[in-house]
Ligand code: ADP
């Protein structure tokens with residue numbers, strides 16, 4: 026253990042690691058190494074590996090320091106030599122930043138400490154050496170503030186508290202009557218430092234640490250600790266990242282963006298993270314450091330001239346004002362701009378993906394501080410993947426894998442209808458930070474957003490600016506609106522990552538957290554008032570705006586076509602109306618995997634006939650009622666079969682227990698009695714007799730068809746007649762009749778006989794025939810065990826994984842809400858098995874039944890029609906098991922198509 030390498034060096038075009046070593050060095054560190062290797066200027070530094078984080082958690086501070094000591098000393102010496110400076114030196118002191126970095130980027134999760142190594146002595150040396158006292162003291166006050174917040178834990182823990190350093194800084198600015206910290210004088214800064222140190226002493230009863238080595242180890246420990254903080258834990262849970270990954274620590278020589286007007290700092294993207302447009306963009310601040318750009322303290326400026334002009338147009342700023350007050354980096358530092366432009370091109374070409382970069386300009390020299398594959402919206406993922414494919418930067422399989430199936434959801438989400446937009450009144454405009462349309466009630470605090478959302482209310486989280494503490498609240502909101510901050514503010518970046526609509530930097534709104542109001546001009550909006558956001562234009566509207574589904578064309582259509590080229594599985598949809606069938610076809614559904622007939626029984630007069638049937642005391646009465654339902658069903662089936670144009674349509678025979686069709690409340694029963702002209706008592710008696718203790722395990726599924734064969738007969742007749750009618754119109758129809766809830770082969774044989782005999786009868790009557798299949802839903806564990814026997818009779822299987830999960834676990838779907846979340850929280854279950862297929866248990870049954878079934882019938886068609894059919898992970902599982910198709914709700918069809926294609930190219 027002693028001899029393990031724990032520290033990796035980089036600098037001066039050399040590095041001990043590279044981009045492939047993300048697991049050991051974290052994403053940031055691995056890319057810092059890689060940038061060095063390809064000749065991009067990066068300040069020298071070193072990385073303490075993610076393995077040390079795990080050691081820290083098990084061995085503790087002292088032991089870890091012992092393990093690190095020699096290597097860290099050597100590493101600092103390496104950086105000293107490269108920079109020609111010395112740590113803790115009284116002539117030319119080396120300052121470093123301490124940065125966290127896990128293998129995937131977790132925005133805002135871990136805090137960075139800058140300017141480490143300063144104390145009352147080194148600050149003078151720094152001032153003298155740089156010939157810039159202001160810069161030295163600005164760095165010092167920043168250091169105490171960051172170190173105090175992050176390492177010493179003085180950052181406020183609740184929303185009511187203020188950051189003590191911010192309070193002092195604000196008071197100072199007020200006293201000096203200045204707006205920006207850049208306007209403070211050297212003496213102001215010196216006084217700030219004094220006050221900062223005093224507050225540290227007051228709160229912690231300890232002096233601020235002056236020894237740079239102590240500062241360094243303190244910061245390293247803090248990074249490791251932050252891996253376990255609540256926010257980081259929540260983020261990991263949200264994304265399913267394991268705790269064992271750990272975070273690396275990056276220690277890197279400081280370069281200074283706060284050395285005056287020839288220095289700057291910024292963030293940039295090689296393409297547009299919101300839309301995917303191939304346009305370099307980003308934001309910068311002159312004479313600033315580190316996180317000033319993303320923190321929304323000063324409003325950052327656009328890097329490119331084009332971006333600046335677009336921004337001005339959105340904000341209603343005229344060209345003269347723009348040029349004077351909000352110039353782009355391209356105008357202010359044209360040569361450095363050119364270098365930055367070339368560097369981002371080089372990085373994108375090297376990584377073959379859109380890059381999200383951080384840079385600092387120190388006295389007219391550009392340094393890159395970070396690069397990573399940029400987070401982006403679903404729309405942007407699709408556009409960038411398809412355009413990079415066209416540019417031949419990546420191949421087809423890579424393009425397919427560049428889009429996260431779940432993210433397609435955003436593209437399928439509603440947008441505002443043109444009519445609603447026309448009638449709407451925009452109350453203000455901010456920056457289009459993350460596209461989409463959102464409408465909901467105003468809330469001002471993240472925890473209140475969670476409360477509203479728990480009550481099934483849709484909310485818009487309105488904040489002056491967001492911070493990582495707001496993550497949970499953002500996650501449950503429809504959209505986010507902030508008064509401050511640019512396109513790379515915390516709100517914007519996180520919202521894009523979540524695929525949430527966000528409007529940032531809407532400067533015209535005044536937020537009063539105490540009163541819980543938002544004022545625009547003279548109009549006051551209270552908590553609970555409705556507003557709507559357009560994340561694509563930055564517009565904010567009063568009230569609730571109507572939305573509609575977007576068109577799917579261009580790059581999206583091209584991506585879908587690419588899916589079809591590689592996929593081995595079909596994707597069908599679960600729907601039971603001609604209208605939804607048509608939408609599903611547009612989304613590329615290759616059939617209907619589940620058409621639930623019971624939904625058809627509720628419309629209009631049908632429910633009356635249905636109730637008549639249920640109330641009937643003998644077969645004759647039931648047949649009379651069923652005869653009334655037949656024409657409705659036939660018409661419905663005709664519509665659906667026609668919409669699917671010869672694609673297979675799986676129609677499930679009546680499944681739910683009959684009590685679902687009769688009223689349970691007294692008033693409704695009385696109404697029904699009047700309508701049907703029978704005594705209330707009779708109805709009440711019949712309804713009571715339908716009552717079951719455990720209806721989901723009761724008289725439902727094929728058990729209905731077996732007790733009332735005339736129902737199966739009627740439904741079969743409706744299906745076959747519908748198909749024959751279409752055939753007359755030269756429209757091809759391929760019905761697949763599905764018997765629900767089969768547990769034994771005999772049940773299947775009983776129902777199949779009725780179906781086939783009825784079909785033959787209809788064929789004879791109409792003197793024509795059609796093709797059709799008879800198969801079964803597999804949703805009872807016993808059916809899986811005897812799947813070979815069933816398959817000897819059945820022509821297809823469709824796994825009803827909702828019921829199969831319910832019965833395999835013995836969890837009632839209707840009652841599991843009481844404990845499932847607790848199970849997930851306590852890691853008793855990895856995920857809600859009703860959302861993500863339990864591959865280990867339920868999946869084993871699916872696999873076994875598929876194999877057994879195919880052993881008895883080679884050509885057995887097998888699919889899945891539970892909610893899982895649209896869950897990307899479950900789709901991959903279905904591919905691996907060799908299913909013929911998955912079937913899911915209409916809006917998930919494109920997601921399933923992509924997941925299926927990705928499974929095929931893996
Ligand atoms: P995050 O993961 O939150 O982005 P980083 O470690 O990237 O945190 O640090 C945030 C910012 O701090 C960087 O974008 C950069 O501007 C600044 N920074 C970090 N290290 C240095 C350094 N060595 N010199 C100058 N600025 C730095």
Ligand code: MG
Pocket residue numbers: 133134135136137316
């Ligand atoms: Mg940060």
Ligand code: MG
Pocket residue numbers: 383395
């Ligand atoms: Mg960063």
